[in-house]
Amino acid sequence: MTWVYAHLPLAAALTALGVASKKIVAIEGFGDRITESYLWLLVGSIATTLIATAVLAEVTVSPHFAIDRPLRLGPRLVAAAALLALPVVVGFEPAVVVVSLVAGVTLGQIGFEVCVATLGERRLKSKMAAELSGLDGNCQDLAAAEPQQVDDAVCEQCRAEGQTWVELRVCLTCGHVGCCDDTPSQHARAHRDETGHQAIATIEPGSNWAYCYEHDVLDSDWTELDSEWAIRGTT
Numbered sequence: 001m002t003w004v005y006a007h008l009p010l011a012a013a014l015t016a017l018g019v020a021s022k023k024i025v026a027i028e029g030f031g032d033r034i035t036e037s038y039l040w041l042l043v044g045s046i047a048t049t050l051i052a053t054a055v056l057a058e059v060t061v062s063p064h065f066a067i068d069r070p071l072r073l074g075p076r077l078v079a080a081a082a083l084l085a086l087p088v089v090v091g092f093e094p095a096v097v098v099v100s101l102v103a104g105v106t107l108g109q110i111g112f113e114v115c116v117a118t119l120g121e122r123r124l125k126s127k128m129a130a131e132l133s134g135l136d137g138n139c140q141d142l143a144a145a146e147p148q149q150v151d152d153a154v155c156e157q158c159r160a161e162g163q164t165w166v167e168l169r170v171c172l173t174c175g176h177v178g179c180c181d182d183t184p185s186q187h188a189r190a191h192r193d194e195t196g197h198q199a200i201a202t203i204e205p206g207s208n209w210a211y212c213y214e215h216d217v218l219d220s221d222w223t224e225l226d227s228e229w230a231i232r233g234t235t
């Protein structure tokens with residue numbers, strides 16, 4: 001309901017702003033003094049617009065408004081207060097002076113908010129990109145992972161048990177080769193449980209990702225992959 005109520009003063013303020021602007025444009029020569037009532041109408045309508053939009057942004061559940069909310073809405077209220085103080089502090093100087101001050105405060109507020117929003121969105125994007133790349137956070141396992149020499153692309157444990165496997169993974173700490181989680185025995189995961197070696201990579205032909213069990217981090221571009229693994233993997 002706040003959302004609806006905040007639109008009423010907003011609509012009224014915009015109407016008043018239109019009336020005030022029209023009157024000020026009609027002043028013959030900007031050197032004339034602005035009348036008290038129209039200056040109040042001007043600053044009052046802009047201040048009301050700022051406050052109403054701040055309230056709307058506050059009650060709107062939108063990720064766009066969630067970025068740096070206090071940093072963006074605070075100055076909006078400060079600008080509203082500055083505008084309301086203008087007639088008291090500056091008085092009713094020639095219209096050109098007062099209108100310039102009003103425009104300065106308003107444009108300054110808009111400029112500040114655009115900057116804050118732009119920087120905030122850029123920060124959010126780079127954070128998301130870092131999360132997607134999977135190398136953000138506390139995973140040192142993939143950072144420390146070493147390419148491993150794979151001599152036999154087989155799961156030795158499955159072979160010993162007379163089982164078959166679906167895919168193979170290599171431990172990036174010691175080079176142990178084990179079968180994947182889609183294979184019933186999950187020997188790669190079992191190796192992690194036994195040794196605490198967290199990082200693995202696929203040795204399947206055509207794929208080149210690495211993964212950390214502990215931190216559930218995937219590096220989808222494990223560039224250290226020795227291409228010969230893939231060849232051996234097919235034999």
Ligand SMILES: [Zn+2]
Pocket residue numbers: 138139140141142198212213214215216217
């Ligand atoms: Zn990790």
Ligand SMILES: [Zn+2]
Pocket residue numbers: 155156157158159165178179183185186187188
């Ligand atoms: Zn196995």
Ligand SMILES: [Zn+2]
Pocket residue numbers: 171172173174175176191195197
């Ligand atoms: Zn290992």
